[in-house]
Amino acid sequence: MPSVNDIRSTFLNYFERNGHTVVPSSPLVPRNDPTLMFTNSGMVQFKNCFTGVEKRDYTRATTAQKCVRAGGKHNDLDNVGYTARHHTFFEMLGNFSFGDYFKEDAIPFAWELITKDFDIPKDKLYTTVYHTDDEAFEIWKKVGVPEDRIIRIATSDNFWQMGDTGPCGPCTEIFYDHGDHIWGGPPGSPEEDGDRFIEIWNVVFMQNERFADGTMTELEMQSIDTGMGLERISALLQGSHDNFDTDMMKSLIEASAHATSVDPYGDKNVHHRVIADHLRSTSFLIADGVMPSNEGRGYVLRRIMRRAMRHAHLLGAKDPIMHTLVPELVRQMGEAYPELRTGQAMIEETLKLEETRFIQTLDRGLKLLEDELTDLPEGEKLPGEAAFKLYDTYGFPLDLTQDALREQGREVDTDGFDAAMAEQKAKARAAWAGSGEAADATVWYDIAEDKGTTEFLGYDTEKAEGEV
Numbered sequence: 001m002p003s004v005n006d007i008r009s010t011f012l013n014y015f016e017r018n019g020h021t022v023v024p025s026s027p028l029v030p031r032n033d034p035t036l037m038f039t040n041s042g043m044v045q046f047k048n049c050f051t052g053v054e055k056r057d058y059t060r061a062t063t064a065q066k067c068v069r070a071g072g073k074h075n076d077l078d079n080v081g082y083t084a085r086h087h088t089f090f091e092m093l094g095n096f097s098f099g100d101y102f103k104e105d106a107i108p109f110a111w112e113l114i115t116k117d118f119d120i121p122k123d124k125l126y127t128t129v130y131h132t133d134d135e136a137f138e139i140w141k142k143v144g145v146p147e148d149r150i151i152r153i154a155t156s157d158n159f160w161q162m163g164d165t166g167p168c169g170p171c172t173e174i175f176y177d178h179g180d181h182i183w184g185g186p187p188g189s190p191e192e193d194g195d196r197f198i199e200i201w202n203v204v205f206m207q208n209e210r211f212a213d214g215t216m217t218e219l220e221m222q223s224i225d226t227g228m229g230l231e232r233i234s235a236l237l238q239g240s241h242d243n244f245d246t247d248m249m250k251s252l253i254e255a256s257a258h259a260t261s262v263d264p265y266g267d268k269n270v271h272h273r274v275i276a277d278h279l280r281s282t283s284f285l286i287a288d289g290v291m292p293s294n295e296g297r298g299y300v301l302r303r304i305m306r307r308a309m310r311h312a313h314l315l316g317a318k319d320p321i322m323h324t325l326v327p328e329l330v331r332q333m334g335e336a337y338p339e340l341r342t343g344q345a346m347i348e349e350t351l352k353l354e355e356t357r358f359i360q361t362l363d364r365g366l367k368l369l370e371d372e373l374t375d376l377p378e379g380e381k382l383p384g385e386a387a388f389k390l391y392d393t394y395g396f397p398l399d400l401t402q403d404a405l406r407e408q409g410r411e412v413d414t415d416g417f418d419a420a421m422a423e424q425k426a427k428a429r430a431a432w433a434g435s436g437e438a439a440d441a442t443v444w445y446d447i448a449e450d451k452g453t454t455e456f457l458g459y460d461t462e463k464a465e466g467e468v
């Protein structure tokens, strides 16, 4: 059975053989791109190649790109632990054409790799096309996909965008049917969010550019941008529908089980999954220079770290454990991503420090939460002031509280939370104004507030884009 590391190589070798230059992953913090919080797909480093602003000495490229989807347009933080196919950190395998080949080659490239090199049975595969894209429909027919397995989709699922602006275009997606023992329906059906039909590959026909005012133009060049989740294709090739069954994720889950002495595959499995996932995103973010803080990217990192730590706590961990899992991560991924080796000591220290600090308030915060819930009538939301107190006094990011409540089918009164936050800011402002340095202090506070609101916007997924 091929390992995750083998499958990454097979993909890159296939496209290298077909004239593509193997380009290293770019960092998770996009360079010179204030519109994007984290690199969320393979095309990010090539954005300007599609628009023609940047020229490289190749027109075909292939990558395994580190991606984080925990904020902004593509946010999967709340999916982790609940679906079999989403991570906050994952690797996106991609092939790219910058004004070189287009649809008529991109589709056969993808089809040949998955049905020949990966030897995936054709009768398990479905494809989707953008509803008006007759061309793509015909090319799929030509490579041999029966018409009733080419589904036309009219929603944004088949029109790919990295964010609110930038190169974009209609796309075609390849799905694998994992069988009727798993809940879910084919794309376009009401049950499509299940894990039975899993999207493995998205091939984007880059032909448009979207601008901040909402308008869209045709790009001069027609290009290709594709993305296949390494964890999803690996699960499939290793005989499972579940990303967390891959050799790589399993090794991390088992490390978590070892550190907590809790059965990896019993009823606590979900906590191990979250820990394994968040270990990867936090470690890779730290390796790329993000540090936990109270705003912007650093706050997203802090939120992920603290969520993981709550799950460790639910496994009974009394001492920090996240840093003890780093060596296993480095063993698994250090060869493909040497920055993990270089950054190992810093990653461990950062995790340990954050966890040591958070453990001091975590217990008391969870106790407060428990008390609040005991008195709360069924179906009622947790009052905003309580969520705010958890945030302000115990360092619980709002989404951590929401994550904790979700397990019990409850929600937070977020309007009440916002109101409590606004009230505290108003009080702080009043205190400044009364200090006798009114003019300057108020100005300073306004600036600080403008800059600092990302901690507030961090979980408002739409606004977070561009707010870093």
Ligand code: ATP
Binding pocket: 041, 069, 074, 076, 085, 086, 087, 088, 089, 090, 092, 199, 200, 201, 202, 227, 228, 229, 230, 231, 232
């Ligand atoms: P889904 O509909 O399943 O959420 P997507 O359409 O949002 O996926 P794309 O933006 O098309 O995903 O990304 C390209 C590929 O990257 C997907 O086909 C999938 O294989 C993989 N992928 C996307 N999001 C994740 C994730 N959160 N974790 C793991 N793999 C992912």
Ligand code: MG
Binding pocket: 074
């Ligand atoms: Mg998605």
Ligand code: MG
Binding pocket: 157, 199
């Ligand atoms: Mg999709």
Ligand code: MG
Binding pocket: 157, 173, 199, 201, 202
């Ligand atoms: Mg997709």
